[in-house]
Amino acid sequence: MRAIDPDAVPTVLVGESEQRQALSVRPTLASQVARGEAQETVRETVERMRTVELTIAYGDKVAVNRVSLTVRSGEVLALIGPSGCGKTTLLRSLNRLVELTPGANRWGTITLDGADIYELEPTELRRRVTMVFQQPNPFPFSIFENVAYGLVEGGRRPKRGSELEQQVVTALKRAGLYEEVADDLGHPALRLSGGQQQRLCIARALAVEPEVLLLDEPCSALDPISTEKIEQLMHELAREIAVVVVTHNLQQAWRVADRVAFMYLGDLVECGPAREVLENPQAPRTRDYVRGLFG
Numbered sequence: 522m523r524a525i526d527p528d529a530v531p532t533v534l535v536g537e538s539e540q541r542q543a544l545s546v547r548p549t550l551a552s553q554v555a556r557g558e559a560q561e562t563v564r565e566t567v568e569r570m571r572t573v574e575l576t577i578a579y580g581d582k583v584a585v586n587r588v589s590l591t592v593r594s595g596e597v598l599a600l601i602g603p604s605g606c607g608k609t610t611l612l613r614s615l616n617r618l619v620e621l622t623p624g625a626n627r628w629g630t631i632t633l634d635g636a637d638i639y640e641l642e643p644t645e646l647r648r649r650v651t652m653v654f655q656q657p658n659p660f661p662f663s664i665f666e667n668v669a670y671g672l673v674e675g676g677r678r679p680k681r682g683s684e685l686e687q688q689v690v691t692a693l694k695r696a697g698l699y700e701e702v703a704d705d706l707g708h709p710a711l712r713l714s715g716g717q718q719q720r721l722c723i724a725r726a727l728a729v730e731p732e733v734l735l736l737d738e739p740c741s742a743l744d745p746i747s748t749e750k751i752e753q754l755m756h757e758l759a760r761e762i763a764v765v766v767v768t769h770n771l772q773q774a775w776r777v778a779d780r781v782a783f784m785y786l787g788d789l790v791e792c793g794p795a796r797e798v799l800e801n802p803q804a805p806r807t808r809d810y811v812r813g814l815f816g
């Protein structure tokens with residue numbers, strides 16, 4: 522257990538990498554490119570969120586240590602690192618879910634489009650920065666009701682039924698699920714496959730038109746085909762919004778991420794373009810991790 526040391530200097534190479542990334546371009550999904558199904562494209566990224574010297578502790582246990590990081594639309598950012606390094610805590614801090622954990626404390630700042638997220642209403646923040654969890658968690662209602670609930674919860678329920686229907690269909694299409702369920706939107710959500718349930722949860726999250734989508738190991742409970750669909754989806758969604766994914770799977774980071782942040786014992790050790798961090802890491806810790814010397 523480490524005590525909070527406000528003067529501690531974390532091992533961060535982030536400044537240099539972040540600067541390089543400021544002129545960032547985005548490759549298409551690596552696996553697609555490898556299969557020749559897509560051309561490498563360049564895409565502009567826009568900063569949406571920024572953490573500055575963010576520290577999160579549970580009691581006297583520091584989970585995230587003075588992390589400074591940007592989150593940008595136009596790209597997928599993958600948070601990687603060994604178990605317990607603070608990935609989920611960092612992710613949950615971005616929409617203030619972490620403050621719901623008793624004993625959690627925060628130092629440092631987090632902004633969304635330049636505004637301190639602690640000055641925003643938590644409900645409004647969580648509409649703009651939505652989260653999808655490791656285990657698919659649809660409600661025990663129909664497919665339609667699950668997505669419509671997202672709109673109600675996010676305060677975005679339209680007045681007219683046809684508008685609601687349109688918004689539900691749009692969210693299901695964006696989540697890549699509509700084609701599979703269009704025949705029966707009244708079908709119980711819990712009777713869908715695990716992968717379909719997860720895409721339904723993504724549709725529910727997208728219904729409120731977030732600016733940032735947070736995904737906490739979204740494929741860890743899924744089969745390879747469902748995993749590929751969700752990875753493809755992350756890639757497509759990143760055209761419009763910022764996508765941040767926690768993964769302990771380096772292959773997944775390689776397939777989906779444009780930028781990778783490697784964490785170790787709460788520190789952000791290295792952050793930069795996915796290929797640089799995964800193929801040619803600068804920090805010895807990152808190198809050992811991507812070479813599989815520890816996990």
Ligand SMILES: Nc1ncnc2c1ncn2[C@@H]1O[C@H](COP(=O)(O)OP(=O)(O)OP(=O)(O)O)[C@@H](O)[C@H]1O
Pocket residue numbers: 579582583584602603604605606607608609610611622769
């Ligand atoms: N509610 C909590 N109370 C106390 N300590 C916690 C709590 N949640 C997490 N921690 C501790 O904070 C540290 C970071 O945990 P976190 O779950 O963020 O890491 P992680 O990298 O996401 O791990 P994993 O890959 O295993 O999910 C760990 O040491 C963990 O034990």
